[in-house]
Amino acid sequence: MPLVAFCANLAWEFIFSFIYPRDAPQLYINITWFGLDLVILFQVLRYGRRELEKLFPARYFYPALSLTLILSFALTVGISQEFENWNGMYSAFGLNLMMSALYLFMLRGREDARGQSLYIALCKMIGSIFPALLFFNRAPNSLLMNTLYLGIFILDGVYVYLLYGQLKALGLNPWKRV
Numbered sequence: 001m002p003l004v005a006f007c008a009n010l011a012w013e014f015i016f017s018f019i020y021p022r023d024a025p026q027l028y029i030n031i032t033w034f035g036l037d038l039v040i041l042f043q044v045l046r047y048g049r050r051e052l053e054k055l056f057p058a059r060y061f062y063p064a065l066s067l068t069l070i071l072s073f074a075l076t077v078g079i080s081q082e083f084e085n086w087n088g089m090y091s092a093f094g095l096n097l098m099m100s101a102l103y104l105f106m107l108r109g110r111e112d113a114r115g116q117s118l119y120i121a122l123c124k125m126i127g128s129i130f131p132a133l134l135f136f137n138r139a140p141n142s143l144l145m146n147t148l149y150l151g152i153f154i155l156d157g158v159y160v161y162l163l164y165g166q167l168k169a170l171g172l173n174p175w176k177r178v
Contacts, residue, residue, distance in 0.1 A: 001115075002102035003052065004068055006044060008095045010037045011072035016088045020080065054109075089135060093148040096128055100155035107159065113167050118174045121163050125156035 013034035021027050049061040056064065079091040103124075107116065132149040139145060167174040 002106045003048065005099040005102045006040060007068040008072040008098065010041060011069060011076050012088060012091060012095055013037050015076050020086045022087060093145065097148055097151050100152050103159050104155060107162055107166060113170060116163055118163055118167065121160045125160060128152050128156060
């Protein structure tokens, strides 16, 4: 998972679990995802320096991670305040769009397909469709939200297509776990 996408996701889950908690059952879902994010955080702390050594020296990893987490937190709260959106809808879909774009950059930035799976790509795409349909049902005339939904779907589709091609080019079976 791209570091910036992870930091933004961790910040969003924390904010909407503990600072601006939603009603049940969404609160329990957010807390569960936050718990899973903590597992990913452990992996980021363990392996992240090695993954990002092409970008900057290892000694800058922890300061870069800290700065990215702080900015992610501030931007998520800022978006929520600016749009008076305490359920996190705008920041969640904005984060999802950013994540979709960052997965494409990650795919193109690596010479191999390590850490990437066609199943994960498809699940992200399908998992993004359902909340988009739910929110579209609530506000079908929102140009901002409709643009976000469509952008996420297109970028996820491109990622699935390119990942499939890269796996094939590497001689790997895209449908087999790597």
